[in-house]
Amino acid sequence: MSTITKYQxxxxxxxxxxxxxxxxxxxxxxxxxxxxxxxMVAFSSRGIPTMKHExxxxxxxxxxxxxxxxxxxxxxxxxxxxxxxxQYRYAGKDAILCVxxxxxxxxxxxxxxxxxxxVRIGSIDDFSSDATVMSQLxxxxxxxxxxxxxxxxxxxxxxxxxxxxxKVKCDAVIQLIFATVPGADPLLIPARVLVVVGEQSEFTVxxxxxxxxxxxxxxxxxxxxxxxxxxxxxxxxxVQVEGEEAQHINYHKVNMAxxxxxxxxxxxxxxxxxxxxxxxRLDDEHVNAYLNGLYVLNQKQVIDxxxxxxxxxxxxxxxxxxxxxxxxxxxxxxxxxIWVREDAQKxxxxxxxxxxxxxNQASMNTKPQLEIYAxxxxxxxxxxxxxxxxxxxFYLRARGIGESxxxxxxxxxxxxxxxxxxxxxxxxxxxxxxxxxKLSAMQIEA
Amino acid sequence: xxxxxxxQASVEGKQILNxxxxxxxxxxxxxxxxxxxxxxxxxASVLAGREEYEVEGGTVQFLGNDLLDMSPEDRARAGMFLAxxxxxxxxxxxxxxxxxxxxxxxxKSKGLTAYDSKExxxxxxxxxxxxxxxxxxxxxxxxxxxxxxxxxxxxxxxMAMLEPTLAILDETDSGLDIDALRIxxxxxxxxxxxxxxxIVITHYQRLLDYIVPDFVHVLYKGRIVKSGTxxxxxxxxxxxxxxxxxxxxxxx
Numbered sequence: 137m138s139t140i141t142k143y144q145x146x147x148x149x150x151x152x153x154x155x156x157x158x159x160x161x162x163x164x165x166x167x168x169x170x171x172x173x174x175x176m177v178a179f180s181s182r183g184i185p186t187m188k189h190e191x192x193x194x195x196x197x198x199x200x201x202x203x204x205x206x207x208x209x210x211x212x213x214x215x216x217x218x219x220x221x222x223q224y225r226y227a228g229k230d231a232i233l234c235v236x237x238x239x240x241x242x243x244x245x246x247x248x249x250x251x252x253x254x255v256r257i258g259s260i261d262d263f264s265s266d267a268t269v270m271s272q273l274x275x276x277x278x279x280x281x282x283x284x285x286x287x288x289x290x291x292x293x294x295x296x297x298x299x300x301x302x303k304v305k306c307d308a309v310i311q312l313i314f315a316t317v318p319g320a321d322p323l324l325i326p327a328r329v330l331v332v333v334g335e336q337s338e339f340t341v342x343x344x345x346x347x348x349x350x351x352x353x354x355x356x357x358x359x360x361x362x363x364x365x366x367x368x369x370x371x372x373x374x375v376q377v378e379g380e381e382a383q384h385i386n387y388h389k390v391n392m393a394x395x396x397x398x399x400x401x402x403x404x405x406x407x408x409x410x411x412x413x414x415x416x417r418l419d420d421e422h423v424n425a426y427l428n429g430l431y432v433l434n435q436k437q438v439i440d441x442x443x444x445x446x447x448x449x450x451x452x453x454x455x456x457x458x459x460x461x462x463x464x465x466x467x468x469x470x471x472x473x474i475w476v477r478e479d480a481q482k483x484x485x486x487x488x489x490x491x492x493x494x495x496n497q498a499s500m501n502t503k504p505q506l507e508i509y510a511x512x513x514x515x516x517x518x519x520x521x522x523x524x525x526x527x528x529x530f531y532l533r534a535r536g537i538g539e540s541x542x543x544x545x546x547x548x549x550x551x552x553x554x555x556x557x558x559x560x561x562x563x564x565x566x567x568x569x570x571x572x573x574k575l576s577a578m579q580i581e582a
Numbered sequence: 583x584x585x586x587x588x589x590q591a592s593v594e595g596k597q598i599l600n601x602x603x604x605x606x607x608x609x610x611x612x613x614x615x616x617x618x619x620x621x622x623x624x625x626a627s628v629l630a631g632r633e634e635y636e637v638e639g640g641t642v643q644f645l646g647n648d649l650l651d652m653s654p655e656d657r658a659r660a661g662m663f664l665a666x667x668x669x670x671x672x673x674x675x676x677x678x679x680x681x682x683x684x685x686x687x688x689x690k691s692k693g694l695t696a697y698d699s700k701e702x703x704x705x706x707x708x709x710x711x712x713x714x715x716x717x718x719x720x721x722x723x724x725x726x727x728x729x730x731x732x733x734x735x736x737x738x739x740x741m742a743m744l745e746p747t748l749a750i751l752d753e754t755d756s757g758l759d760i761d762a763l764r765i766x767x768x769x770x771x772x773x774x775x776x777x778x779x780x781i782v783i784t785h786y787q788r789l790l791d792y793i794v795p796d797f798v799h800v801l802y803k804g805r806i807v808k809s810g811t812x813x814x815x816x817x818x819x820x821x822x823x824x825x826x827x828x829x830x831x832x833x834x
Binding site for chain 1: 632
């Protein structure tokens, strides 16, 4: 069978699976059922992206097409307990832990008793009478433009919803723990999150992605939609530490209302193939958006960060800093687009991508893209890819620091400033620790 | 302590050191002077173990060990210290963290326990006084945004923290104003304890007014062509290097 045929066969199989539970939302949510149908049409016509698509040039999804994936169902969930999850806690003992096991909320493994007033977390059944939430569900990430969003929309059977009312300051970090438990057959996990943040509220969310145990291949197909209300402040971190065979395709769409603020950090340390698509829309005036990313890769890992900062309105500020350390035969891709629309006068938009290559076989493809349709703006971008500074290395060694420790110290110094900007101290320290564990593992190999 | 015999070294295929001999005994201060391109900095680099310098011949013994066989970190751990002519900026690594790592790596190599943060801070505080360094400088990234004088003071501060057996100062006086020169020299003099030895590489006699050497050597064309006491430095200051070059020409 040719590769193209395989892509088609796999795509058809996914559609057939979706048809099996076509009545998923039944009569209770006719709108959602209609959206699912449209997503099926969209996916059928597009199919799984191949490397011939410009946007998928460096990420080979052949293995998704060639592996006979079965879509995770409720039967694949509810195996994990609280004690299994404890190791994934990143934000202290007060954190709200919400465990999403193979795509479905596992309440028994979650720790949600400390949720403050004004914050609600649950699945679709908990929100069916909430018109605000229901009208937002499945509407932000575009299944028409992105095949993998369409795939998620048609297969996702249990979206997780977080709703924060207006004027709520939630001190406890909400951590969404996406635990993939591999089974006997390859599993495709279509998980979905909707976060609706009320006006003037402030809180911190962490999405962390883990592979729990071992088994057949897994592929996460994640869509997160975050709706940030007026003058709300959202601190968001995505922590990707999956196992070395895990595949992960992630769409993250944020809509930001007037005067809102968000700080979004994406840390990628694990996984075989990770593709992140961030789409941040600055939808009204006086919005501040920070997007930071750090990826540290070894062996044959592939990371592709596609980001879009969409300045739709005047007087907004965005700042994007992505850094990578790439060793062995790993490959990195950064495709960062800043789009300043015609109305978005007085935009300040900055972007920087810096990379360290640790081996001759490591590679990095970086492509900053600025599309500016307004005339009174300040925008800048820059990208560098280089190696560890030999002079600095010698300087450290000349002070008695062994070569391997010296390399670790320099790698850490390069990467740390991304994590240092994470506001929550406990979370920041956990991320720093994850970084150092990964860096020292890379050092031993080198 | 240090015994260099017939040292020959090249960089990028060009021979720089041509049979250099030097012996440094415990507690001695040796000044090495010489015209530009005579091999002064090459000597410092070869002793510290820079990889781009190729040793073509000769031997260097340091405390009875074959120095040329040791990695740069092992040389430092054995008690050698090079104060860099151009200290390197290392963004993201704080001076304090850098020094704590260095001091503890050296201690570990000697079988000593690592200092904890409190002990280390105490020691750092004492040594900071030697070079009139303030606390803010220890929290900044290594040499990042430091002035020329601050960088050189930082070198001496590191030397004080690492307490080497032999310190090589590579043109530590270059780019210093008179106040910085005084501070740096005072720091060095405070570390002269009768056992610690120094090799002071300099262009100018001025530094030797502050750090008074036991011996002065003139390096020319990769060899030490003349040795004397501190008076030799004064003579060089007065007469320049031409008479030395002539002597060498006649001798050859």
